[in-house]
Amino acid sequence: MSSLEDRLHDALTGDDPGRTLSPDLFDRVVDSIGDDRVRRRRLRRTIAIWATVIALATTAVIALQREGTGMPWWVLEIVTTLGLVAIALWLGPFIKRFGRAYAADVFHDNPLTGKSYIVLTDVVYYLIFTAYILFTVRFEPEPSWSHTGLVIDATAGQLKFEVERVGGILLIIGVLHGVNIVLMPVLGRLFSLNRRLPDKVGRL
Structure with missing residues (x-):
């Protein structure tokens, strides 16, 4: 095989003896996924709070206008x-x-x-x-x-x-x-x- 094919083979099969895997790589990936979930959950909560506040304010304004005040x-x-x-x-x-x-x-x-x-x-x-x-x-x-x-x-x-x-x-x-x-x-x-x-x- 050519040099490029050897490098692709080593990268895909993991047979490269000179490559060392980070021992905490899996933990970092899991933490990153967890942090992303927390951010998305926080974003959804923030959007829900803002939507609730806007809805309540709009309802109050409409109610006051109907009463003529x-x-x-x-x-x-x-x-x-x-x-x-x-x-x-x-x-x-x-x-x-x-x-x-x-x-x-x-x-x-x-x-x-x-x-x-x-x-x-x-x-x-x-x-x-x-x-x-x-x-x-x-x-x-x-x-x-x-x-x-x-x-x-x-x-x-x-x-x-x-x-x-x-x-x-x-x-x-x-x-x-x-x-x-x-x-x-x-x-x-x-x-x-x-x-x-x-x-x-x-x-x-």
Whole structure:
């Protein structure tokens, strides 16, 4: 047989003596399949929750319109606040999922430091989201939401305010995440130098 045929034969039959199989390959494949199932289950649960919330909100609005009344201002406030909480619970794991490989590459000389960095950034992330929600939530209507100053139902002014709440937190998280992406390689390099410096001094 030719060289190509020999290589194909060895690859398909597993007779290549120079090839060593990873002992944990099967476990990693099983874990990967399990993680994929968990992500799909979480995605289905998230979609179901959002669909339920939208259906309930739509039903409430239709019921209020049939009664000849508008939607109370506090309903829109609660819906927006719940939306911010949902964004926080979804966006955090989403960023962490795709940021692990990046952090592992940056902190390849200090794996434990990389894991600690991810945990600390998660804490900061949720603290920022919590503080933003607490700072922007309203327990009474703002006079600026209406030209008359009397606000009972949801108005265009309140809708603009709630949209700005959502856009504001997305902008803040986006800017901070971008800064984190830029600074992380610098921090990883500094940690690597700090770790190698004592070794070089000890050898001298």
